[in-house]
Amino acid sequence: MQNHLITLALFIIILPLMGSLIAGLLGKKIGRRATHRITILLVGVAFLLSCYVYMTIVILGHPTVSGLFYNWVTSGAFQFDIAILIDRLSATMILIVTFISLAVHIYTIDYMADDPGYQRFFSYVSLFTFSMLVLVLADNFLLLFFGWEGVGLISYLLIGFWFNREPAVFGSLKAFIVNRVGDVGFVLAIAAFLMYCNSLNYHTVFSQIPLLKDHVMRLFPGVSVSVVTTMSILLFIGAMAKSAQVPLHVWLPESMEGPTPISALIHAATMVTAGIYMVARASPLFEYSTTALSFIVVIGGTTALFMGILALVQNDIKRVIAYSTLSQLGYMAVALGVSAYDAAIFHLLTHAFFKALLFLAAGSVIIALHHEQDMRKMGGLAPYMPITYLTFLVGALALSAIPPFSGFYSKDIIIEAAHLSVIPGAAYAHFCVLVGAFITPLYIFRAFFLTFHGESRLALVEKHRVQESSWIILIPLLALAVPSIIAGGLLIGPMLFKTPNLLGDSIFVLPEHNVLLQLAEDFPGAHLMAMKAPRSFSFWLAISGIIVACLFTVSFPALSTALKTRWQGVYRILVQKYGFDDFNQLILVRGTRQLGQFLYRFADLVVIDGIVVNGSGRLIRWFAAVSRRLQTGYLYHYALVMTLGLVIFLGWFLLKGA
Amino acid sequence: MISLSNFLMLAALLFGIGLAGIVVNRKNIITVLMSVELMLLAVNTNFIAFSHFLKNNTGEIFVFFILTVAAAEAAIGLAIMVVLFRRSHTIEVDKLDTLKG
Numbered sequence: 126m127q128n129h130l131i132t133l134a135l136f137i138i139i140l141p142l143m144g145s146l147i148a149g150l151l152g153k154k155i156g157r158r159a160t161h162r163i164t165i166l167l168v169g170v171a172f173l174l175s176c177y178v179y180m181t182i183v184i185l186g187h188p189t190v191s192g193l194f195y196n197w198v199t200s201g202a203f204q205f206d207i208a209i210l211i212d213r214l215s216a217t218m219i220l221i222v223t224f225i226s227l228a229v230h231i232y233t234i235d236y237m238a239d240d241p242g243y244q245r246f247f248s249y250v251s252l253f254t255f256s257m258l259v260l261v262l263a264d265n266f267l268l269l270f271f272g273w274e275g276v277g278l279i280s281y282l283l284i285g286f287w288f289n290r291e292p293a294v295f296g297s298l299k300a301f302i303v304n305r306v307g308d309v310g311f312v313l314a315i316a317a318f319l320m321y322c323n324s325l326n327y328h329t330v331f332s333q334i335p336l337l338k339d340h341v342m343r344l345f346p347g348v349s350v351s352v353v354t355t356m357s358i359l360l361f362i363g364a365m366a367k368s369a370q371v372p373l374h375v376w377l378p379e380s381m382e383g384p385t386p387i388s389a390l391i392h393a394a395t396m397v398t399a400g401i402y403m404v405a406r407a408s409p410l411f412e413y414s415t416t417a418l419s420f421i422v423v424i425g426g427t428t429a430l431f432m433g434i435l436a437l438v439q440n441d442i443k444r445v446i447a448y449s450t451l452s453q454l455g456y457m458a459v460a461l462g463v464s465a466y467d468a469a470i471f472h473l474l475t476h477a478f479f480k481a482l483l484f485l486a487a488g489s490v491i492i493a494l495h496h497e498q499d500m501r502k503m504g505g506l507a508p509y510m511p512i513t514y515l516t517f518l519v520g521a522l523a524l525s526a527i528p529p530f531s532g533f534y535s536k537d538i539i540i541e542a543a544h545l546s547v548i549p550g551a552a553y554a555h556f557c558v559l560v561g562a563f564i565t566p567l568y569i570f571r572a573f574f575l576t577f578h579g580e581s582r583l584a585l586v587e588k589h590r591v592q593e594s595s596w597i598i599l600i601p602l603l604a605l606a607v608p609s610i611i612a613g614g615l616l617i618g619p620m621l622f623k624t625p626n627l628l629g630d631s632i633f634v635l636p637e638h639n640v641l642l643q644l645a646e647d648f649p650g651a652h653l654m655a656m657k658a659p660r661s662f663s664f665w666l667a668i669s670g671i672i673v674a675c676l677f678t679v680s681f682p683a684l685s686t687a688l689k690t691r692w693q694g695v696y697r698i699l700v701q702k703y704g705f706d707d708f709n710q711l712i713l714v715r716g717t718r719q720l721g722q723f724l725y726r727f728a729d730l731v732v733i734d735g736i737v738v739n740g741s742g743r744l745i746r747w748f749a750a751v752s753r754r755l756q757t758g759y760l761y762h763y764a765l766v767m768t769l770g771l772v773i774f775l776g777w778f779l780l781k782g783a
Numbered sequence: 784m785i786s787l788s789n790f791l792m793l794a795a796l797l798f799g800i801g802l803a804g805i806v807v808n809r810k811n812i813i814t815v816l817m818s819v820e821l822m823l824l825a826v827n828t829n830f831i832a833f834s835h836f837l838k839n840n841t842g843e844i845f846v847f848f849i850l851t852v853a854a855a856e857a858a859i860g861l862a863i864m865v866v867l868f869r870r871s872h873t874i875e876v877d878k879l880d881t882l883k884g
Contacts, residue, residue, distance in 0.1 A: 756882065756883060757880065757883060758879075758880030758881060758882040758883030759876065759877070759879075759880055760805075760815070760876065760879070760882075761805055761806045761807075761808070761809075761815075761876065764802075764805050764806060765806045768802060768806075
């Protein structure tokens with residue numbers, strides 16, 4: 126039984142890789158149709174296998190299995206294995222990844238239909254699926270890191286998919302570089318695990334954490350920090366870059382230069398949640414460091430609120446959703462920080478569905494308008510695209526946490542958990558997520574109304590050409606709309622409040638942090654929870670958000686311009702994204718360039734080229750010039766030297782003998 | 784009675800003169816050849832002297848061989864010199880510095 130699940134997991138990982146290789150290497154030969162058929166078939170099979178694994182592990186309660194395939198590196202006492210861990214957490218994750226990936230594969234057929242890089246795109250998407258599956262199925266930190274870097278690389282490739290567009294290239298570089306910053310933290314955390322636990326295997330590492338909790342290490346002379354806190358914060362820095370938390374969030378809005386299916390798959394549903402997954406996976410570590418948890422809570426709360434506010438001033442429909450993703454990732458981070466890991470994964474799950482849905486629906490609008498993304502040039506599209514309209518509405522309602530849509534359950538739990546938590550910083554985070562509950566519907570319904578309602582701002586010629594997208598696009602939308610509506614209500618009970626809950630022993634929570642247990646006492650059941658929503662404050666915040674959005678965009682569009690002129694300073698700060706980009710551009714990028722210039726001019730040209738390379742050449746020339754004087758070419762000089770040498774040697778020999 | 788050391792001193796003197804002839808001479812390459820012959824003769828003198836005083840005639844036989852080889856060597860040396868003169872139109876030692884680095 127055990128082998129059998131592990132073999133299935135291996136297939137789940139390998140199938141997308143095969144699809145990617147076939148599409149990438151043979152794509153031109155077998156043509157477009159065969160390419161998409163093969164990759165979709167392979168990902169589809171992987172999805173079915175994932176369903177089976179999920180059923181076995183989560184529903185039927187099969188115990189956790191892990192399997193070793195290959196001994197990658199053995200170095201002294203350290204051993205790095207290619208090994209798979211299938212527990213409740215990873216089984217849930219592979220289900221999400223393969224499902225969204227399948228939907229995006231299908232969607233891509235039409236979205237990329239007239240793109241010359243069709244096969245390349247499918248190859249990348251399948252390769253991404255492979256890396257993401259490695260990431261979630263890994264049994265040790267090194268393999269996790271392999272998947273981590275794999276998804277980062279493909280994210281880079283796909284953001285820069287249209288590599289002849291300058292913003293795309295800039296965006297892809299930005300994503301790559303910001304992620305390297307986070308990787309520094311991750312690699313240092315891995316080094317710390319090796320140093321203190323002598324292993325990278327999850328189980329071995331986590332079983333030693335309780336022993337390490339009182340250990341301190343000296344960072345600098347006189348500065349001692351707790352080992353567990355250092356590990357946790359380093360690990361979270363890695364997660365911050367991948368999951369786009371302030372201040373390493375700057376790459377995610379730029380990533381919208383990539384094709385829309387990618388934004389849905391990578392930059393909303395799966396890759397950006399890898400950081401959340403990683404922290405949840407490492408919950409036995411984070412639990413022992415209240416400092417790290419507070420750090421996560423504060424960062425998460427800041428991201429949730431302030432990135433949401435930025436979405437209000439964006440005019441590009443994809444960027445609105447991108448900032449919304451940032452904000453939702455902040456929610457998940459808050460849930461992690463208050464030790465409600467299950468709630469974070471729960472929100473990850475529902476968010477994956479409704480955010481992928483929003484992106485794909487936005488993509489449907491974008492192709493209908495021939496790659497127009499500016500909302501100021503949309504408006505009044507509802508009658509032309511009824512299904513896109515409805516699915517976008519579903520996504521928006523789910524995002525706004527309106528019962529009974531899935532987002533309501535997951536977000537409400539996070540707000541409640543933040544309220545109950547006693548971790549330092551939780552009060553701030555609670556404030557942030559509560560205000561965020563108002564901001565979220567405000568920005569998403571602003572986008573919704575601007576796109577689908579009100580006066581049409583399309584050019585006249587285009588107005589008649591706009592039509593609903595094809596079924597290939599609509600099927601994934603509908604497939605995602607269903608879980609966006611029902612997943613929350615269906616899963617909240619089994620996932621969070623049943624014992625054992627959906628994630629079971631994959632997650633470790635210290636009893637004093639266990640806010641979900643407190644919540645479980647009051648949990649009335651999914652149905653009643655939705656019914657009782659009108660009694661909660663956050664519900665009315667969400668409703669008022671929608672109403673305000675309606676007022677500002679549909680009823681009185683003049684209001685928003687009035688506000689803009691009235692609060693010009695605030696508006697400018699928001700448009701400048703709080704200056705993060707400018708700061709990076711001015712200080713970090715220019716600083717790095719100047720450092721590079723200095724190193725080029727001094728270290729490279731003077732020291733290396735001048736002294737080391739040319740210097741050694743010059744030294745040899747000088748030595749040769751001196752020593753060539755000895756080579757006079759006159760026979761008698763050589764004879765003299767020979768004789769003198771002989772005399773000296775003989776003399777030495779004789780004197781030594783005497 | 785002339786002692787062995789007198790013979791050895793004579794031989795050393797001849798050898799020194801030959802060496803000096805090679806080193807000091809700047810003009811004629813024939814002088815170099817002659818100096819080489821002189822050095823060989825110094826060696827021969829040593830052989831004869833030792834052979835006489837040790838009452839063993841192996842050294843004397845050896846000298847015959849050396850003289851033969853020296854004759855052949857002189858012939859080759861002169862032939863090389865002729866060829867050298869044909870090429871460089873000089874046999875002046877100071878001008879023959881093609882080995883110069």
